[in-house]
Amino acid sequence: MSQETKPLSGAAIAGRLIEIRRELHQYPELSHEEFETTARIRRWLEEAGIRIADFPLRTGIVAEIGGLHGGPVIALRADIDALPIEEDTGLSYASLVPGKMHACGHDFHTASILGAAYLLKEQEAALQGTIRLLFQPAEEKASGARKVVESGALQGVRAVLGLHNKPDLPVGTIGIKGGPLMAAADGFVIEVQGKGSHAAVPDAGNDPIVTAAHIVTALQSIVSRNVSSLDSAVISVTKLNSGTIWNVIPEKAVLEGTIRTFDEGVRRSVIKRFNQVVDGVAAAYDTTASVRWIEGPPPVSNDDTLARLAWEEAERLGLLPVVPTPSPAGEDFSVYQQLVPGLFVFFGTDGPQEWHHPAFDLDERALPIAADFFAASAVRALKHYAELGGEADA
Numbered sequence: 001m002s003q004e005t006k007p008l009s010g011a012a013i014a015g016r017l018i019e020i021r022r023e024l025h026q027y028p029e030l031s032h033e034e035f036e037t038t039a040r041i042r043r044w045l046e047e048a049g050i051r052i053a054d055f056p057l058r059t060g061i062v063a064e065i066g067g068l069h070g071g072p073v074i075a076l077r078a079d080i081d082a083l084p085i086e087e088d089t090g091l092s093y094a095s096l097v098p099g100k101m102h103a104c105g106h107d108f109h110t111a112s113i114l115g116a117a118y119l120l121k122e123q124e125a126a127l128q129g130t131i132r133l134l135f136q137p138a139e140e141k142a143s144g145a146r147k148v149v150e151s152g153a154l155q156g157v158r159a160v161l162g163l164h165n166k167p168d169l170p171v172g173t174i175g176i177k178g179g180p181l182m183a184a185a186d187g188f189v190i191e192v193q194g195k196g197s198h199a200a201v202p203d204a205g206n207d208p209i210v211t212a213a214h215i216v217t218a219l220q221s222i223v224s225r226n227v228s229s230l231d232s233a234v235i236s237v238t239k240l241n242s243g244t245i246w247n248v249i250p251e252k253a254v255l256e257g258t259i260r261t262f263d264e265g266v267r268r269s270v271i272k273r274f275n276q277v278v279d280g281v282a283a284a285y286d287t288t289a290s291v292r293w294i295e296g297p298p299p300v301s302n303d304d305t306l307a308r309l310a311w312e313e314a315e316r317l318g319l320l321p322v323v324p325t326p327s328p329a330g331e332d333f334s335v336y337q338q339l340v341p342g343l344f345v346f347f348g349t350d351g352p353q354e355w356h357h358p359a360f361d362l363d364e365r366a367l368p369i370a371a372d373f374f375a376a377s378a379v380r381a382l383k384h385y386a387e388l389g390g391e392a393d394a
Contacts, residue, residue: 028082172366175324209249220235223270234258
């Protein structure tokens with residue numbers, strides 16, 4: 001702790017976290033552009049005497065607390081980027097940057113983990129290992145977690161903990177669930193190549209619009225007929241572009257959309273069947289089609305042991321733990337879970353709108369609650385892995 005900074009607790013830490021969250025909210029930055037956000041986080045960490053770790057990240061920052069007596073390493077992760085949305089909340093601290101907004105609550109996540117860091121710093125000498133703080137860029141583009149992994153910041157980590165605010169859960173409630181929690185989010189672009197002709201003589205060409213229309217319909221049978229009724233998947237075609245004028249059959253049609261799945265096996269099966277359907281329908285209408293995949297993050301799937309420990313810690317702190325309904329939204333926290341055990345929880349923030357809405361907001365009374373929970377859960381996880389012994393894989 002620096003000489004200028006006194007330990008924060010109770011009402012003091014609640015007030016400080018609100019100040020931090022509101023400052024971040026006023027100055028949102030998009031994925032891979034979080035330079036000022038990174039500088040702010042660095043300043044707040046350094047003011048608290050928390051050491052900055054040397055990992056090569058263009059945006060985002062890694063810091064550490066503890067490690068004075070060896071022991072395991074536990075990571076806490078917060079995402080820091082905003083969205084290209086014009087804010088419509090009427091808040092006194094609304095975004096000052098036109099067309100950009102923290103409409104997914106990453107300002108809340110960052111402030112919460114900073115709060116946990118402040119609490120952990122106060123007990124640094126007693127920690128049974130190291131807490132590594134991952135302030136991750138570019139979650140909204142599903143590429144930031146991979147940047148963090150490539151920097152080496154996950155080396156030696158035994159487990160990683162993270163959160164997402166949940167507007168439909170009341171403050172004081174936390175959603176904890178072992179197993180699948182959020183979906184894999186893959187995108188696709190289909191290009192159908194036909195043969196153009198005059199609209200009055202369609203037999204002179206091969207209409208790509210007809211093919212595209214049948215592809216849209218045929219794709220819906222994958223979920224209903226190729227995915228087990230005990231599993232789930234979503235295929236949504238959200239865009240179809242073709243043609244330039246009313247009396248010309250075009251050469252090409254382009255479709256775009258997304259697939260959401262909660263299981264890696266289902267994910268692979270759906271993608272395989274998707275390609276077969278597109279190729280088959282295109283051939284049936286004497287056209288050709290190609291699929292370009294935009295690979296998103298894998299499913300978020302929580303470690304059962306970490307979920308149990310977190311549930312116990314939530315009850316000890318007086319929170320109401322509940323088993324949440326899995327969300328079809330995607331989250332690149334799952335990239336970490338491909339490498340180490342991880343737990344991602346939903347934190348009740350009782351907001352008026354869902355994520356990515358221009359009027360999104362949340363109840364800031366949840367900030368100190370989240371800070372307390374993550375500080376306590378990190379200590380509990382350190383104790384658990386210290387008792388297990390051994391080292392994490394590099």
